[in-house]
Amino acid sequence: MSVSRIGAVSAIALAGALALSACATENPAPAGSTQGAGSSASAGNVDCFSGDLAAEGSTAQKNAIAQAIKSYQEACADATIDYNATGSGSGIKQFIAKQVAFAGSDSALKTTPKDGKVEAEEAKNACGSPAWNLPMAAGPIAIAYNVNGVDKLTLNGEVAAKIFNGQITTWNDPAIAALNKGVTLPSTPIKVYFRSDESGTTENFTKYLQAAAPSVWTADPGKQWTGKGEGKEKSAGVSAAVKSQDGGITYVEWSYAQQNQLHMAAIDTGSGPVELTGETAGKAIAAAKQVGTGNDLALKLDYGTKEAGVYPIVLVTYEIVCSKYADAEQGKKVKAFLKHYASADVQKSLEPLGYAPLPAEVLTKVDTAVDAIS
Amino acid sequence: MSTTSLPTPTGQPTESRAAGRSGRAGDRLFSGATTISGIIVIGIVTLIGVFLIAQAIPALLRNNANFLTSREWSPGGDHPRFGILEFLWTTVTSSLIAMALAVPVGVGVALFITQYAPRWLRRPAANLVDLLAAVPSIVYGLWGLLTFRAVIRPFEQFLQQKFGWFPLFAPTPISGGTIFFIGIVLAIMILPIVTALSREVFDQTPAAHKEGALALGATHWEMIRTSVLPFGKPGVISASMLALGRALGETIAVTFLVSALAGGTPWTWSLFNGGETFASKIANNAAEFSNPNKTGAYIAAGLVLFVLTFVVNSIARVVIERRKAFSE
Numbered sequence A: 001m002s003v004s005r006i007g008a009v010s011a012i013a014l015a016g017a018l019a020l021s022a023c024a025t026e027n028p029a030p031a032g033s034t035q036g037a038g039s040s041a042s043a044g045n046v047d048c049f050s051g052d053l054a055a056e057g058s059t060a061q062k063n064a065i066a067q068a069i070k071s072y073q074e075a076c077a078d079a080t081i082d083y084n085a086t087g088s089g090s091g092i093k094q095f096i097a098k099q100v101a102f103a104g105s106d107s108a109l110k111t112t113p114k115d116g117k118v119e120a121e122e123a124k125n126a127c128g129s130p131a132w133n134l135p136m137a138a139g140p141i142a143i144a145y146n147v148n149g150v151d152k153l154t155l156n157g158e159v160a161a162k163i164f165n166g167q168i169t170t171w172n173d174p175a176i177a178a179l180n181k182g183v184t185l186p187s188t189p190i191k192v193y194f195r196s197d198e199s200g201t202t203e204n205f206t207k208y209l210q211a212a213a214p215s216v217w218t219a220d221p222g223k224q225w226t227g228k229g230e231g232k233e234k235s236a237g238v239s240a241a242v243k244s245q246d247g248g249i250t251y252v253e254w255s256y257a258q259q260n261q262l263h264m265a266a267i268d269t270g271s272g273p274v275e276l277t278g279e280t281a282g283k284a285i286a287a288a289k290q291v292g293t294g295n296d297l298a299l300k301l302d303y304g305t306k307e308a309g310v311y312p313i314v315l316v317t318y319e320i321v322c323s324k325y326a327d328a329e330q331g332k333k334v335k336a337f338l339k340h341y342a343s344a345d346v347q348k349s350l351e352p353l354g355y356a357p358l359p360a361e362v363l364t365k366v367d368t369a370v371d372a373i374s
Numbered sequence B: 001m002s003t004t005s006l007p008t009p010t011g012q013p014t015e016s017r018a019a020g021r022s023g024r025a026g027d028r029l030f031s032g033a034t035t036i037s038g039i040i041v042i043g044i045v046t047l048i049g050v051f052l053i054a055q056a057i058p059a060l061l062r063n064n065a066n067f068l069t070s071r072e073w074s075p076g077g078d079h080p081r082f083g084i085l086e087f088l089w090t091t092v093t094s095s096l097i098a099m100a101l102a103v104p105v106g107v108g109v110a111l112f113i114t115q116y117a118p119r120w121l122r123r124p125a126a127n128l129v130d131l132l133a134a135v136p137s138i139v140y141g142l143w144g145l146l147t148f149r150a151v152i153r154p155f156e157q158f159l160q161q162k163f164g165w166f167p168l169f170a171p172t173p174i175s176g177g178t179i180f181f182i183g184i185v186l187a188i189m190i191l192p193i194v195t196a197l198s199r200e201v202f203d204q205t206p207a208a209h210k211e212g213a214l215a216l217g218a219t220h221w222e223m224i225r226t227s228v229l230p231f232g233k234p235g236v237i238s239a240s241m242l243a244l245g246r247a248l249g250e251t252i253a254v255t256f257l258v259s260a261l262a263g264g265t266p267w268t269w270s271l272f273n274g275g276e277t278f279a280s281k282i283a284n285n286a287a288e289f290s291n292p293n294k295t296g297a298y299i300a301a302g303l304v305l306f307v308l309t310f311v312v313n314s315i316a317r318v319v320i321e322r323r324k325a326f327s328e
Helices: A002-023 A031-042 A062-075 A088-096 A119-127 A157-164 A174-179 A200-212 A234-243 A254-259 A278-286 A328-341 A344-349 A360-372 B015-062 B085-116 B119-134 B137-163 B179-203 B207-215 B220-249 B252-257 B278-288 B292-327
Strands: A051-057 A079-085 A102-105 A131-146 A191-195 A230-232 A248-253 A266-268 A314-322
Touching: A051 A088, A051 A328, A062 A079, A062 A131, A062 A328, A062 A344, A079 A328, A088 A102, A088 A119, A088 A314, A088 B278, A119 A131, A119 A314, A131 A200, A131 A234, A131 A254, A131 A278, A131 A328, A131 A360, A157 A174, A157 A191, A157 A200, A157 A248, A191 A200, A191 A234, A200 A248, A200 A314, A230 A234, A234 A248, A234 A254, A248 A254, A278 A314, A278 A360, A314 A328, A328 A360, B015 B292, B085 B119, B085 B179, B085 B220, B085 B278, B085 B292, B119 B179, B137 B179, B137 B252, B179 B220, B179 B252, B207 B220, B220 B278, B220 B292, B252 B278, B278 B292
Parallel strands: A051 A079, A051 A102, A191 A230, A191 A248
Antiparallel strands: A102 A314, A131 A248, A131 A314
16 A cells, blocks of 8 residues: 555656656646656556557456556556456356357366367367466455454464364364364354355365365365355455455455455465465465476466465466467457556556555566467 | 328329328338337347357256255256255245335325325325435445344244244244345335335326226225226236236345355245345356356256246236226
8 A cells, every 4th residue: 555655656757857857848748647647657668559458357366457458557657457356157158159269267167078078179179279377467366354352363274174164163162273272262153155056266276275274175166165064146246245244364465365354264275374465475375386387387286285374375376368369450459458458567556456466476477478479 | 190191192293292201211211210219129138048058058057966956956066956946936035025114105105195195295205216226236236244143033924923833934043034034125126116106106107097086986995996097007017016026136235134054955935044036146256166067956946037027027027918908
């Protein structure tokens, strides 16, 4: 917050300086546009296109891509980019149907058959070239809770799994107390809230629970919730429910937990509690293994990590693109925008919005891949 | 059937005959237009039905669970298992709660406006109730979630504590949108429909009936009971059924409020349990219709809602027809 404010102040100062120097010339630009020019200059040299670009997909990256689109359009007045946040599933569907230039998705294209179809193959056929998964934003998933009088809480994979599958039912359970020495826990019953819609957040969170506590969380990870609790509609629904219920707990994207001012649990992976920050979540991405080949940057996160200082519950959202667009013009547009999205400045501006910036080594790879789009 | 259209016996070409011809042309044009309108409506409904059935059948054929009696819902994957029992229960129960609350109150409001209220108050009061109908349903959802929930919650807790032995009021761990709560919000949403239509029919009660009752020594209440209510009954019934249709199909407000149940939650008759309605389930998951079979499962659920609403309306028609036969 304060960082962006300082940024804004300096942008205004810069704009002011530009405006002053502009006075000498014959055409003093209005303050607003000067400021826009100032901020675009700070975003690096932007390769502008003119025309429309349509994309659709994940709601988890909505705020991130909106920020990237905003700064891109500030720099390029002729470009119109439209991202329709309808969900990863429909994004991929529209991409395969060639309705949108690229799709946003919470998981990479599946390479194994599901319902007799392989997403990656279908996308390849639609593109006429291999489709690539490019990680663009990392959305940490917070375990958000609301317990009267408890500001700090540490959980580990096993205890979290037991809470979310209903084995632990009160806040003063010895298992929770053992992780939180010195914290007075009330006997309030635990109310678990889950996403009632099918969601990538649920999928990634259950992947974590299964990896961290395989003996407790036995259900297969999936978009549909397999634990216990009370279902609420989308991220806004679960965070609102936790906010208004003493004893409530849920898993939700970091940004929602921040905006609703919910307390977030630190995760103890075995080497001490790790708070959720951009840095600790970024480390999880840096440690992820690349499962795609070449410029296909599909990642496999190590949810069961025991490394110190890594916040393990992170969702990577991808942009799914064609490596070679049939319509060269469209390829150029996609490339220009993603180049901007992957720039260090834009990535940095995502942190106040609840995203973890991609670590430098991943960004370099993304940059290379974007350059290879044609 | 005016006389001008009858052929004159003398067979003289007269002005009246010319007028008759143009009259017939207009007649034909108009009857044609209305027939087409009628056919369009029937056609649309039939096409919707055909679409739903055609989309639902392939998914139903692949279903590994009983569609009508299963409580599972996992329509994706290679071995889909899905059933609608829970949606049917939530949808019907919450709508019935809404009816039980809205119809008596709605009829009461309509009687007050038409029979008791001073003349200067009638118009403003009627407009105020109609205004409830103009509130978008998303607003009801937000209001219910943020404000009204806290008002109803203590009452629910009271019922659960004092009357928990009664299966319908059995305590549950659900804290948010219970079936009971959704019923109350739906009641407020359908109140204006019941009120507006009942008001119209009560207003039509022939003055002779009312004056006759009063002349025979009836009190104001007896007059209402013996002349206004019997006269208005078919109207009230059709108003209720229209309202029920709205309650069954209400989507956005319910989607906002419901608390979905996790898979494998034990069955309870409690009104304080959560659960999703047909419409909210479909709306909430529309973004993830990733393959035709999964979509088909949701469409099959939609088909049940379609049939349910259709049956409700048919029953209403039958009831109204019967009442008409009695009153004439």
